[in-house]
Amino acid sequence: MLGEYRISGRRAADIAADIERAVGSGDLSPGQVLPPMRELAVDLGVNPNTVAAAYRTLRERGVIETAGRRGSRVRQRPVSTAREAISVEVPPGVRDVSTGNPDPALLPALAPAMTAAALEGDRRPVLYGEEAVEPRLEELARAAFTADGVPSRPVAVASGSLDAIERVLAAHLRPGDAVAVEDPGWGSLLDLVPALGLRLVPVAVDDEGPGPEAVESALAQGARALVVTDRAQNPTGAVLGEGRARELREILGRFPRTLLIEDDHGHGIVGSPPHPLAGATERWAFVRSTAKAYGPDLRIAVLTGDEVTLDRVRGRQRLGPGWVSRLSQRAVVRLWTDGAVDTAAVAAAYDGRRGALIGALAGYGVAARGRSGLNVWVPVPDETGAVARLLHAGWAVAPGARFRLSAPAGVRVTVSGLERADTGELARAIAAAVGEAGGVRRRYG
Numbered sequence: 001m002l003g004e005y006r007i008s009g010r011r012a013a014d015i016a017a018d019i020e021r022a023v024g025s026g027d028l029s030p031g032q033v034l035p036p037m038r039e040l041a042v043d044l045g046v047n048p049n050t051v052a053a054a055y056r057t058l059r060e061r062g063v064i065e066t067a068g069r070r071g072s073r074v075r076q077r078p079v080s081t082a083r084e085a086i087s088v089e090v091p092p093g094v095r096d097v098s099t100g101n102p103d104p105a106l107l108p109a110l111a112p113a114m115t116a117a118a119l120e121g122d123r124r125p126v127l128y129g130e131e132a133v134e135p136r137l138e139e140l141a142r143a144a145f146t147a148d149g150v151p152s153r154p155v156a157v158a159s160g161s162l163d164a165i166e167r168v169l170a171a172h173l174r175p176g177d178a179v180a181v182e183d184p185g186w187g188s189l190l191d192l193v194p195a196l197g198l199r200l201v202p203v204a205v206d207d208e209g210p211g212p213e214a215v216e217s218a219l220a221q222g223a224r225a226l227v228v229t230d231r232a233q234n235p236t237g238a239v240l241g242e243g244r245a246r247e248l249r250e251i252l253g254r255f256p257r258t259l260l261i262e263d264d265h266g267h268g269i270v271g272s273p274p275h276p277l278a279g280a281t282e283r284w285a286f287v288r289s290t291a292k293a294y295g296p297d298l299r300i301a302v303l304t305g306d307e308v309t310l311d312r313v314r315g316r317q318r319l320g321p322g323w324v325s326r327l328s329q330r331a332v333v334r335l336w337t338d339g340a341v342d343t344a345a346v347a348a349a350y351d352g353r354r355g356a357l358i359g360a361l362a363g364y365g366v367a368a369r370g371r372s373g374l375n376v377w378v379p380v381p382d383e384t385g386a387v388a389r390l391l392h393a394g395w396a397v398a399p400g401a402r403f404r405l406s407a408p409a410g411v412r413v414t415v416s417g418l419e420r421a422d423t424g425e426l427a428r429a430i431a432a433a434v435g436e437a438g439g440v441r442r443r444y445g
Contacts, residue, residue: 005022005027005028007034007035007040008044009054010045010046011050012050012054012057013057015040015044015046015050015051016055016057016058016061019058019063019064020058020063023063023074028074030074031073031074031076032074033070033071033072033073034055034072034073036071037051037052037055037072055072058072059072059176059197060175060176060197061197062075062193062195062197062198075194088387088396088397091391093394094391094394094396095394095395095396096417097395097396097397097413097414097415097418097426098398098412099398099414100235100374100375100398100412100414101296101374101414101416101417102291102292102293102295102296102374102416103416103417106346106349106416107293107295108295108335108340108341109340110294110298110331110335112334112338113331113332113335114327116330116331117327117333120330121327121330126326130326132317132318132322132323132324133155133156133157133323133329134157134329134330136330136333137155137329137330137332138155140336141288142155148274149275149276149278150278150279150286151278151279151304153304153307153310154304154305154307154310154311154314155302155304156302156303156304156310156314156317157300157302157303157329158287158301158303159299159300159321159324160289160299161263161287161289161291161301162188162192163301164287164289164303164313165189165227165285165287166192167313167316167317168259168261168285169192169196169198169225169259169261170196170316171309171312171316172225172283172309173196173198173259175196176197176198176199177198177224178199178200178201178218178223178224178225179199179200179201179223179225179226179227180201180202180203180210180219180223180225180226180227181193181201181202181227182202182205182209182228182229182238183202183204183205183404183405183406183407184205184235184236184400184403184404184405184410185205185227185229185233185234185235185405186229186234186235186263186265187402187403189227190405198225200405201218201221202405202406202407203215203218203226204407205233205236207237207238207371208238208240208241208243209228209230209233209238209240209241209244209245209248210244210248212247212248212251215251216251216254219251219252219255219258223258224257224259225259225260226252226258226259226261228240228248228260228261228263228277229262229263229264229265230263230265230266230275230276231264231265231267231272231372232269232270232292232372232373232375233372233373234265234373234375235375235377235398235403235410235412236375237369237370237371237373237375237376238369238371238372239371240274240275244275245275245276245277249277252277252281255281256282257281258281258283259283259284259309260278260281260283260284261284261285261287262277262278262285262286262287263287263289265289265373266292266372267288267289267293268290268292268294268341268343268346269292269343269346269350269373270343270347270373271343271347272372278304278305283306283309284305284309285304285309285310285313286305287301287302287303288302288303290335292373292374293341294332294335294340294341298331298332299324299328300329300332350372350373350416351372352420353415353416353418353420353423354370354373354375354376354415356420356423357370357413357415357426357427358370358376360423360424360426360427361378361427361431363427364427364430364431365431366427366430366431367379370415374414374415374416375414375415376412377412377413378397378410378412378413378430378434379408380400380410380411380434381409381434383399383400383401383409383410383411384399385433386411386433386434387399387411389429389433390429390430390433393429393432393433395426395429395430397412397413397430398411398412398414399411400412411430413426
């Protein structure tokens, strides 16, 4: 059953650690079936309850899954192996359009804002016991949330969107609970959910966001939380439209105890307005990060939500890091008040690059998706083959497996560093790779 590998340990913690080490090293591979609990207990000379406790720990950590009489097996995507590992090594001379990073040329200069924040810190240092949120940042964030139709509630600050989402999930859910997520969706979120011991429930996404039927089905089957991207959905670029938002609010109204988390991924880089779902359920959170518009290294996300959720998030944060650096928060205040980012200009730049690539692909008969943001999603019949052919042609794209659960195969192309002059060459290479991957050889001349 396990080939040459023999599980060891006498205590539940030791058995669980041994199995997790084996999964991380590759000695136990995804899908591999583990011994029945009683059988392993006899082999190790321990009580079956000890093995049961070890397996429970591994399930909660997202390493294994149990399917009734079929027993326990290593997850196809064990938490021990992050989705970032599904990547392409980029040789010298190959253009990398796989990263998901913003265009550095469109990011604002940070030196003035950081200098101003440091000078203010010298004059008025932040000491233990002070508020976790910079008052001016909270004021600006609340005003922006209100202007976009998000209910006026308390504000917290986290170290990026993923940190905020993790804190909200941990505030309400327990190991074994199910979370409905977009499919395809953000790879880091697809890693985080099982790492918290939670179960992923895929929800299909089109250009308008999560499909209503898929959302209703997931919630009816017991998903306790739903994570939605409002704009610039990663990897498809979907934008939650007004009509779709209305449909989803109606569905959420029938499941008021659902924990709703919205990630406004396109804040600062998308021209279309958000259509938030916030307030459609009793427990909710709305998250905005500075990463895409102001730079990933700022590590600042502001979030708001219902009072219970925000109280739990802030309370747990006080027992951990305490707060996110007020120096960084003050720098963000300066960037916001100075209008350091021209959202319309940034959105137009990304729109132009996406539109050019999608249009060029359409000329070759290749359908691609990308209504907003940094990325274009290209469906392919053979993902591995398409990635390999593109690499051979001089282009590194992100394999769709990083973003998929049950969605069809595809590749993600980041357009932020793409020059207009290169668009035609890239489109031609993608079209050739897609055609050959599908068993069709064409001439692109």
